[in-house]
Amino acid sequence: MEEDDNVPLDPQPVVEWLDDDEIAQLDLQTISNSLQFNRVSSQDIIYQKKQKCKMVGRYVMGDKLGEGSYGKVKEVLDSESLTRRAVKILAKRKLRRIPNGEMNVRNEILFLRSLKHKNVVELIDVLYNEEKQKMYLVMEYCVCVLQELLASAPESKLPLFQAHKYFVQLIDGLQYLHGQGVIHSDIKPGNLLLTLDDTLKISDFGVTEKLDPFAPDDTCTKGQGSPAFQPPEIANGHDSFSGFKADIWSTGVTLFNITTGAYPFEGDNIYRLLENIGKGVWSVPEGLDPLLSDLLVNMLRFDSKERYTIQQIRNHTWFMSSPINTGDSVPIPPLQGNALRSSTVLPYLESYHYESRQNNVYFTEHDLNEAEEMARQQETSSSSQNMRISKNNSITNEEAFTTRASSDLNKKRRTKKKFISCISVKKLTHCRQS
Numbered sequence: 001m002e003e004d005d006n007v008p009l010d011p012q013p014v015v016e017w018l019d020d021d022e023i024a025q026l027d028l029q030t031i032s033n034s035l036q037f038n039r040v041s042s043q044d045i046i047y048q049k050k051q052k053c054k055m056v057g058r059y060v061m062g063d064k065l066g067e068g069s070y071g072k073v074k075e076v077l078d079s080e081s082l083t084r085r086a087v088k089i090l091a092k093r094k095l096r097r098i099p100n101g102e103m104n105v106r107n108e109i110l111f112l113r114s115l116k117h118k119n120v121v122e123l124i125d126v127l128y129n130e131e132k133q134k135m136y137l138v139m140e141y142c143v144c145v146l147q148e149l150l151a152s153a154p155e156s157k158l159p160l161f162q163a164h165k166y167f168v169q170l171i172d173g174l175q176y177l178h179g180q181g182v183i184h185s186d187i188k189p190g191n192l193l194l195t196l197d198d199t200l201k202i203s204d205f206g207v208t209e210k211l212d213p214f215a216p217d218d219t220c221t222k223g224q225g226s227p228a229f230q231p232p233e234i235a236n237g238h239d240s241f242s243g244f245k246a247d248i249w250s251t252g253v254t255l256f257n258i259t260t261g262a263y264p265f266e267g268d269n270i271y272r273l274l275e276n277i278g279k280g281v282w283s284v285p286e287g288l289d290p291l292l293s294d295l296l297v298n299m300l301r302f303d304s305k306e307r308y309t310i311q312q313i314r315n316h317t318w319f320m321s322s323p324i325n326t327g328d329s330v331p332i333p334p335l336q337g338n339a340l341r342s343s344t345v346l347p348y349l350e351s352y353h354y355e356s357r358q359n360n361v362y363f364t365e366h367d368l369n370e371a372e373e374m375a376r377q378q379e380t381s382s383s384s385q386n387m388r389i390s391k392n393n394s395i396t397n398e399e400a401f402t403t404r405a406s407s408d409l410n411k412k413r414r415t416k417k418k419f420i421s422c423i424s425v426k427k428l429t430h431c432r433q434s
């Protein structure tokens with residue numbers, strides 16, 4: 001439809017409402033004078049693709065928000081609480097093909113169910129569809145991933161005051177997790193989500209480890225996180241390491257990344273990268289705030305025993321004295337052309353509620369103006385015809401004509417109504433797009 005440049009439009013769909021007999025009796029000369037076929041550019045046509053409204057449980061499905069290695073994440077609307085949510089859709093067939101896939105998902109559900117903190121993403125609901133062999137993890141909705149914000153920022157870094165705001169929340173969330181005996185194991189900007197009110201949420205608990213409540217310390221044995229954020233002890237292949245300190249290292253790399261736009265360790269390939277991390281030699285970028293540099297040096301200490309604890313981070317001057325708010329924050333970037341990241345569920349709901357009216361809505365501004373003009377003319381002719389009926393009580397040819405005209409008029413009125421409903425659909429659509 002969009003490719004067709006010459007879409008013929010009938011600006012007077014009144015013909016639609018007449019049956020064969022009625023058409024035969026019409027004054028064809030008058031009609032042919034008023035019939036116009038407009039040549040319209042496809043860009044001017046307001047074409048609305050039909051959106052099929054789907055529901056999973058009580059959730060109305062919206063568009064895709066992102067995709068991880070386990071499946072798609074879509075926006076949904078909770079039809080009971082009218083709250084925006086995100087749902088991770090996991091297909092059993094796909095999970096089986098991923099090493100430890102099913103176990104990691106079970107892990108994630110288990111952890112998320114037991115955790116509740118404002119800086120940890122909340123799992124709201126878990127739904128299963130046996131027939132489709134699918135699982136739906138309904139989570140609280142976040143508007144952006146910190147990684148996306150960085151990618152949109154000048155030099156891929158945040159102003160210090162903004163980075164500080166997120167870092168403080170990251171430490172709050174991490175302290176809560178460690179207090180629950182949970183080692184996240186994959187802290188990085190790609191796993192930190194932001195809500196509309198700028199709250200940071202730690203997400204992705206696929207490779208998280210839970211310490212045994214009777215374990216004497218925080219020893220862990222599996223290092224499965226993203227290579228660039230792994231500490232030297234994991235890069236060097238140690239059998240066991242401190243889980244808390246591994247998370248502190250990843251948090252340090254995250255702080256380095258969001259404040260400088262770079263990484264402390266790089267490598268042409270994953271082996272070189274791990275080799276460089278294993279050597280533990282890195283330097284603070286020139287011109288970095290000295291207090292921030294000092295905090296980074298202590299969070300990225302090669303020896304995990306010398307690395308800062310969460311409490312030491314909290315006591316550090318940079319943590320305690322937030323940087324001066326200079327300039328603007330980096331704003332949430334648009335998503336698929338949607339600058340405000342407004343709800344993607346709305347078009348599906350519109351489609352569901354206005355479905356019959358929305359069929360074949362291919363109108364241009366010109367058509368809508370003509371429809372309004374036609375409606376005005378009909379109102380005028382209606383009042384003059386009514387006057388004629390009241391003046392003449394006998395059945396004459398003129399009255400027969402008047403009765404016929406009045407029946408046409410009713411049909412035209414129905415057409416007008418149809419047009420007006422289309423106008424409202426068009427305007428609603430327009431509002432949403434702008």
Ligand SMILES: Nc1ncnc2c1ncn2[C@@H]1O[C@H](COP(=O)(O)OP(=O)(O)OP(=O)(O)O)[C@@H](O)[C@H]1O
Nearest residue numbers: 065066067068069070073086139140141142145204
């Ligand atoms: N709660 C949420 N609210 C909004 N968007 C989300 C939410 N959770 C995930 N997303 C979006 O879905 C994407 C995929 O998330 P998911 O957790 O499945 O994978 P990932 O962490 O990006 O990758 P992987 O699972 O491979 O490590 C995210 O990058 C993000 O864009």
